Amino acid sequence: ASSLQASKEPVTAPESLRGYKVSFHSDRGMNFNVYTVDLGTGDVENLTKSETYDWNATWHPSGKAYSFASDRIKGANQIFTVSADGSALKQLTTDGANAHHAWSPDGQWIAFTSTRDLPDPVRQMNNGELYVMKADGSEQRRMTNHLDPDGVPTWSPDSKTIAFQSKREGNFEIFLIDLDGNNLRRLMDSTPSQEIQPAWSPDGKKIAFVSDRDGANVQNIYIYDREKKDLKRLTFQQGQNFIPAWSPDGKWVIFQSMRNGNWDLYLADAEGKEQIRLTTHPGDERYPQFVPKAK
Known part of the structure; x- marks a missing residue:
């Protein structure tokens, strides 16, 4: 398995991105671990190297630490932080199943999805609610209170607003909420289609998301321009x-x-003109994130 884990990927990224690494989780070493691939060399590194299910890595803006979800404690997903060199592992959550989290761009907060306060059987269905906590695990508080699923958060660049997916109106749509828990609002006009997995652009003007609006059981990626109120299909x-x-x-x-x-893993340019395949391994690669360059 070790040779599989270390297998290189082809260098296909555009020149402008070859100074970056991308993290992802993969079962290329039998069980899922968090890996990085260097877009300039194709070198792949296993970061978590555990016998458990480690996934959903998200990075501190300094690039010096990351958080991830893992079932390494009693089989329930909890959120951990660790330095980029693998030291200083810390468990941040203890109750319920916790995952689908995101580190705020100012490094102060982690938004996450948790089942901790939900009654059975809703809890067993992983109908999470949205929570935030300080990056050290303190001040954990619930942001949403609805029996339908809320979660998969992404932060605005100023770290003041969270976008997330919610099924509160019958189908999944993207909502925004301020860090103080107020001002819940929908991102776009309601449609019968599913809109999930928002990702806020670095300049704050756009949100990428996944939708089946152009065909049932076909999920493609779209970009919504918040200023122009228009939609671009990427895939x-x-x-x-x-x-x-x-x-x-x-x-x-x-x-x-x-x-x-x-x-x-694939790249698409934000203009919708080009798509590039980044990984070719027969295992699965999921949850890509650019690793911030260490500051």
């Missing part, structure tokens, strides 16, 4: 395209796609 694949995340320069969106039979 046109039959099948599933999920978990968009922006490059630091705001010119590319990275995502996972099933278009070749297993989950691989």
